[in-house]
Amino acid sequence: MKRKILFIALFLIPVMAWPANEELKYVDAQHLTLVGKVMPTPANVYHRVDTVKYGNMPGAVKRLFTYSAGLAVCFKTNSTNVTARWVTRNKGVMGNMTPIAQRGLDLYIYTDGQWIPAGVGTPIAGKMHLECRIAQHVKPEEHQFMLYLPLFEELLSLEIGVDSAATIEAIPSPFRHTVLVYGSSILHGACASRSGLTYPARLSRSTDINFINYGVSGNGKMEASVADMLKDIEADAFVLDCMPNPSPEEITERTPYFVNTLRKYHPGVPIIMIESYMREKGYSDQQVYDRCRRQSQAFIEQYELLKKQGVPDLYLIRDQQAIGTDHEGSLDGVHPNDVGFERMAKQYGPQLMEILKKYGIE
Amino acid sequence: MKRKILFIALFLIPVMAWPANEELKYVDAQHLTLVGKVMPTPANVYHRVDTVKYGNMPGAVKRLFTYSAGLAVCFKTNSTNVTARWVTRNKGVMGNMTPIAQRGLDLYIYTDGQWIPAGVGTPIAGKMHLECRIAQHVKPEEHQFMLYLPLFEELLSLEIGVDSAATIEAIPSPFRHTVLVYGSSILHGACASRSGLTYPARLSRSTDINFINYGVSGNGKMEASVADMLKDIEADAFVLDCMPNPSPEEITERTPYFVNTLRKYHPGVPIIMIESYMREKGYSDQQVYDRCRRQSQAFIEQYELLKKQGVPDLYLIRDQQAIGTDHEGSLDGVHPNDVGFERMAKQYGPQLMEILKKYGIE
Numbered sequence: 173m174k175r176k177i178l179f180i181a182l183f184l185i186p187v188m189a190w191p192a193n194e195e196l197k198y199v200d201a202q203h204l205t206l207v208g209k210v211m212p213t214p215a216n217v218y219h220r221v222d223t224v225k226y227g228n229m230p231g232a233v234k235r236l237f238t239y240s241a242g243l244a245v246c247f248k249t250n251s252t253n254v255t256a257r258w259v260t261r262n263k264g265v266m267g268n269m270t271p272i273a274q275r276g277l278d279l280y281i282y283t284d285g286q287w288i289p290a291g292v293g294t295p296i297a298g299k300m301h302l303e304c305r306i307a308q309h310v311k312p313e314e315h316q317f318m319l320y321l322p323l324f325e326e327l328l329s330l331e332i333g334v335d336s337a338a339t340i341e342a343i344p345s346p347f348r349h350t351v352l353v354y355g356s357s358i359l360h361g362a363c364a365s366r367s368g369l370t371y372p373a374r375l376s377r378s379t380d381i382n383f384i385n386y387g388v389s390g391n392g393k394m395e396a397s398v399a400d401m402l403k404d405i406e407a408d409a410f411v412l413d414c415m416p417n418p419s420p421e422e423i424t425e426r427t428p429y430f431v432n433t434l435r436k437y438h439p440g441v442p443i444i445m446i447e448s449y450m451r452e453k454g455y456s457d458q459q460v461y462d463r464c465r466r467q468s469q470a471f472i473e474q475y476e477l478l479k480k481q482g483v484p485d486l487y488l489i490r491d492q493q494a495i496g497t498d499h500e501g502s503l504d505g506v507h508p509n510d511v512g513f514e515r516m517a518k519q520y521g522p523q524l525m526e527i528l529k530k531y532g533i534e
Numbered sequence: 535m536k537r538k539i540l541f542i543a544l545f546l547i548p549v550m551a552w553p554a555n556e557e558l559k560y561v562d563a564q565h566l567t568l569v570g571k572v573m574p575t576p577a578n579v580y581h582r583v584d585t586v587k588y589g590n591m592p593g594a595v596k597r598l599f600t601y602s603a604g605l606a607v608c609f610k611t612n613s614t615n616v617t618a619r620w621v622t623r624n625k626g627v628m629g630n631m632t633p634i635a636q637r638g639l640d641l642y643i644y645t646d647g648q649w650i651p652a653g654v655g656t657p658i659a660g661k662m663h664l665e666c667r668i669a670q671h672v673k674p675e676e677h678q679f680m681l682y683l684p685l686f687e688e689l690l691s692l693e694i695g696v697d698s699a700a701t702i703e704a705i706p707s708p709f710r711h712t713v714l715v716y717g718s719s720i721l722h723g724a725c726a727s728r729s730g731l732t733y734p735a736r737l738s739r740s741t742d743i744n745f746i747n748y749g750v751s752g753n754g755k756m757e758a759s760v761a762d763m764l765k766d767i768e769a770d771a772f773v774l775d776c777m778p779n780p781s782p783e784e785i786t787e788r789t790p791y792f793v794n795t796l797r798k799y800h801p802g803v804p805i806i807m808i809e810s811y812m813r814e815k816g817y818s819d820q821q822v823y824d825r826c827r828r829q830s831q832a833f834i835e836q837y838e839l840l841k842k843q844g845v846p847d848l849y850l851i852r853d854q855q856a857i858g859t860d861h862e863g864s865l866d867g868v869h870p871n872d873v874g875f876e877r878m879a880k881q882y883g884p885q886l887m888e889i890l891k892k893y894g895i896e
């Protein structure tokens with residue numbers, strides 16, 4: 173505990189001291205605007221999927237869909253402070269994630285026509301009940317805010333605190349359309365340094381289109397039960413960025429049912445398959461290299477087979493170098509770091525938009 | 535503990551299973567090549583400064599100089615595996631750092647004329663005695679490796695494990711000259727995602743010049759006792775990137791002694807002052823904005839005053855936007871993320887090299 177306080181102290185700058193006598197009022201974030209969702213989740217509003225209704229999915233997939241990755245709370249307030257109180261189900265520490273990204277909060281403010289970061293909610297190690305002053309000394313005018321939720325933890329509750337005399341209200345969602353992206357840990361957000369820096373979050377801010385994060389770390393394996401869940405979702409486009417998780421054999425076996433199910437239940441809606449990049453470890457680890465090549469090969473073969481069979485509105489984005497060519501875009505040899513995510517957004521963004529535009533999604 | 539194993543499992547890909555019957559031999563990293571140091575540290579070879587000899591420095595500064603930031607172990611081996619066993623003094627968790635960067639390891643391999651990442655050593659939460667397979671399935675040929683050490687922890691011991699039949703040997707340092715950079719947490723490495731991605735580490739790899747990391751998080755306050763330590767160091771250049779830590783008043787008060795001491799004891803050696811960037815929080819937090827402006831003003835005034843007084847070989851790099859203009863180069867509104875560090879290296883690199891070249895440092 174002493175170490176922890178020490179660590180925190182090292183990173184504070186003097187102006188950030190928290191006045192003890194200040195009055196705040198809290199609102200439950202459920203009464204504000206929750207973006208990034210596409211279905212009701214009665215068990216917990218911060219889940220991404222109703223895992224009771226879709227109980228046939230594998231246990232790991234269901235658990236991961238209870239994580240609040242890609243969700244954000246939007247509101248406007250004239251408060252000079254934004255504080256949060258939140259509770260996560262667990263307090264584990266991941267080796268390759270910052271606690272801020274894993275189970276913290278990431279606040280953006282809308283300024284001069286752009287969403288810019290305004291502060292983070294930093295978890296305290298070992299605690300599930302968290303509280304943090306995220307922004308302060310903000311000009312006392314009405315501002316719009318967007319607060320990204322934890323990437324790798326289930327959020328049990330969230331309250332937003334503002335100056336006691338300030339107003340705080342829901343706002344219309346800043347994003348339009350629904351582009352559902354299903355995939356692996358890379359999509360899910362490993363290893364962004366904070367939750368606003370995943371590539372779907374970046375794409376949503378830069379295009380104003382709602383990219384829905386259905387990343388399930390290590391488990392984007394295209395099970396039939398997941399396809400059967402996705403068939404109920406009214407999306408304007410589906411993107412499959414799951415190639416890193418299934419084995420080459422699973423790709424060959426599962427892609428037809430997965431794509432055909434989406435095709436059948438969502439006629440006329442584009443389905444975009446994304447080839448993943450060569451994981452950086454592959455440049456030194458021969459087995460990783462081989463596995464990545466075989467996954468790519470199987471994924472592309474399935475795409476070509478489905479095209480040959482006449483599946484309409486099916487697309488493939490090929491990009492083995494989506495995180496760049498200087499080898500510095502990964503944290504751990506598998507997942508992008510923030511540099512990698514920036515590059516992915518820049519690479520995928522225009523290619524996705526070119527396809528989406530044909531369908532009026534722009 | 536169960537959660538931890540779960541988290542780790544989520545991030546593993548099947549090929550990375552560790553064969554139980556494999557034989558390894560370990561060598562103490564002290565017998566290999568340690569780069570990033572400029573003085574002997576009898577208490578612990580992985581300290582940056584002999585904090586017994588320079589006992590007058592403030593306690594926090596001394597403690598931070600025991601952290602192995604910027605140090606790396608270089609060696610060559612024909613092993614197909616690289617494993618590490620290491621011990622850190624503490625096991626604290628920082629909210630804005632990955633455990634990999636804080637007290638883990640970051641391995642590079644020299645391939646096709648370039649250092650590229652080959653894997654990371656991931657700490658297990660709650661454990662000080664750590665062990666990790668960092669790279670495997672490497673082609674069984676001789677390769678050069680560079681292993682970056684923890685940024686925010688004291689390293690007590692480190693052993694490198696290789697195939698029992700392989701050779702492992704020290705190599706000459708890959709870097710030449712000595713450019714000592716003194717500064718704040720930003721220099722120290724907060725919030726790089728791994729220790730090879732701090733800006734001095736990036737500059738060293740891209741220029742082959744030894745940029746020494748004397749960052750002391752939150753404590754780069756230009757105390758006289760630190761100047762008195764630096765006067766003993768035989769560097770080819772000194773860079774001061776400490777502006778974010780002292781108050782504007784401390785900058786005004788301390789810069790003359792700090793610079794004049796370096797000037798007196800290192801005649802003819804360039805001293806380069808770097809103006810820090812506007813911390814991102816400053817774009818929403820009015821107090822942070824004001825403080826940053828006043829720090830800049832005080833730092834530049836001191837530079838101009840010293841120039842007017844005729845201090846030779848003194849330079850200033852002005853750059854309020856070193857982490858970019860899109861506001862996404864910071865993790866927590868203060869420290870760069872990997873995007874910010876990439877941009878800093880690109881911004882500072884050419885400006886530093888232009889000055890250093892005049893002194894034959896190239």
